[in-house]
Amino acid sequence: MSGERRGFLKSTFLAAAALATGPTLAASAQQAVGDPMILEPRPWSTKLGYPVAFKPYGQPSPFEANLQRRQSPGLTQTTQASVSFAPLQGFFGIITPSGLHFERHHQGWVDVDPEQHRLMVNGMVEEAKVYTMDDLMRLPSVSRIHFIECGANTGMEWGNAAVPTVQYTHGMLSCCEFTGVPLKVLLDDCGADIKNAQFVLAEGNDGSSMTRTISMEAALDDVLVAWGMNGEMLRPENGYPLRLVVPGVQGVSWVKWLRRIEVGDKPWNSKDEASHYVDMMPDGIHRQYTSIQECKSVITSPSGGQALMGKGFYNVSGLAWSGRGKIKQVDVSFDAGRNWKTARLETPVLDKCLTRFNIDWVWDGSPVILQSRATDSTGFVQPRYRQLREVRGTRSTYHNNAIQSWQVAQSGEVFNVQMD
């Protein structure tokens, strides 16, 4: 059952009844008002329910148990250096439920004791310092809603339409409200030499000691040293008790279990920015330090693996985002890109944040191909695969932001297909 857009999952008795082709909302009210489902008391109306605080920390309904983050079998050699994908097909709005935030670990996740955790700031600073969590949480904090996307998201789609569902094509994507101290405050506190230093290094505290170079420009702009996520402390698998938040930049730079910031005057060229997270260009040269996640969108409902319940009215819904600013417009095509209609954007529309779009659609029962195309506040338009490949070739893994196509078959089943 699960929350994977209930309406698209099953061919119920509704399928036969939903014959509307006009613009009215005629999918509704398939049941007679005298139906016994209405007139007979439901079991839950006739008894005393569970008390308050029966669950001091609440959980989803048992009927939603199928909505999980999932590994892609065989994607990596070990499950500690792997990915679990967020089930975008079941999400609403822009906030990612913390329990379903995607995971990308390089040596597994760890349960860090916040009392023992420390953050060092060193390098080109007047005074190197070590902060406890208590120290950090006294400092001026800010809260911002931002998306995080792995640079490898949609990576398996470079060659062709390789995976069946939006969970696996686009599920290395999440969006949360983060709270923390601006990195700038710590750099000021330590007297960072911002005239001569052009970079900072962020280092994590798990076994892989993930290290990533961040430009000083970003560090002084909107980068946060964050402990809060969606109103509570970070989850362990998302870096508890401390992670870097680098808005607009690929997830690998959002270093988890953050233990050190080093200020320096050149990029570190660490293993995770030299041999990984580089873009293989058509001429065989690796492009390095391409960290901004460019403007992108995807229809999440309907999407691959779902099945429409028959002709009639549907709310087509999806997500759009840009690492360079706000989403300005999302257009949706129901004919593989020949014609486009502008979708409604849900508010708030925020900087470097997911934007939810919705658009009305009446399906006439014939096969169609659905696409979405986002435009951001810089005027950048999400490319077609043909346009992306003209520049980038076909040998990349990272930074695929091409237009996604979903084919709706006459049966109502939805498939991942790739259009030029």
Add this chain to the structure above:
Amino acid sequence: MSGERRGFLKSTFLAAAALATGPTLAASAQQAVGDPMILEPRPWSTKLGYPVAFKPYGQPSPFEANLQRRQSPGLTQTTQASVSFAPLQGFFGIITPSGLHFERHHQGWVDVDPEQHRLMVNGMVEEAKVYTMDDLMRLPSVSRIHFIECGANTGMEWGNAAVPTVQYTHGMLSCCEFTGVPLKVLLDDCGADIKNAQFVLAEGNDGSSMTRTISMEAALDDVLVAWGMNGEMLRPENGYPLRLVVPGVQGVSWVKWLRRIEVGDKPWNSKDEASHYVDMMPDGIHRQYTSIQECKSVITSPSGGQALMGKGFYNVSGLAWSGRGKIKQVDVSFDAGRNWKTARLETPVLDKCLTRFNIDWVWDGSPVILQSRATDSTGFVQPRYRQLREVRGTRSTYHNNAIQSWQVAQSGEVFNVQMD
């Protein structure tokens, strides 16, 4: 330990060291850089961690186990008709973690099977209809972030400062992103007689069959029939699979397990709007149908039950909201209301939504009284207790939006006190 603002909970070794009195961020960096806590590898840095999807639906860190919603012992005669309060003292930003959303049930909460759930719309309509969840989730949906506050929140404070912590003074308050179909769409679909009908009734499906009258003006404005909360399906204790969202209005009208909307031409005067949720005025008359939650704010950190770690810099943080619009300004006083400073508002600042405020403070170690005072976009200013009582007397339970005072003792301990 828990996330109850780690920094305020404990007197650690930091307490002795944090002697800063100047405006710099000198609370930081209490540890020498050569400290063994930094130089020795931590256990979690030396091993392989947990694999991805080890928890297909993630949970908070075990170190945060103390952050729970809690009953107020003895508040009600049964735990099924009771309240659990949200731990505001541990929250960041504006999003309430779904697992810590406050609860107010009238006959306990129930596990509703979404396949069996129905919503009827009847009364003054052209055609009464019954909707399945599948029907509803095909319709045009919107997503909005709104606060929900029980009308009885802060109710025990009418007489005096009765409860020790912000969890119990203000914890019937939460804020989530809700997704659903505008009620207006359903009223249109059924041909509601909006010329003659002035009200709708919302009826729940638990044992209490909660019924509440909503004005047609609100019904046609921003009321939602919602299934989504913070990106996933509603939690069972918050009305899964369907609840009404009535922005700006007290929580009791946000009917959970929503099963029926009736369109009518006069208010229903149901038990929950005749004998409960009415305001006892000074003349002994009950004021009825006062459902808007007026402009209000509270400092959540530091707050009652916490203890400052000594003199020095603190980030004072809190929440502000108004059922009539946006928060325009929040002022904070460190001297029981004699002088006020304007706090920073975190973005986004949204309509009928929590707004997080922060303000810098250097505590000199002497006893003080902290207050916050919100102003909304209508120009309404949150009242002092004296002002509230001039109009409302002292016998009410509901709709107390007076300024909250926290007393910081010389010891650093924080107490709930009431000022005129």
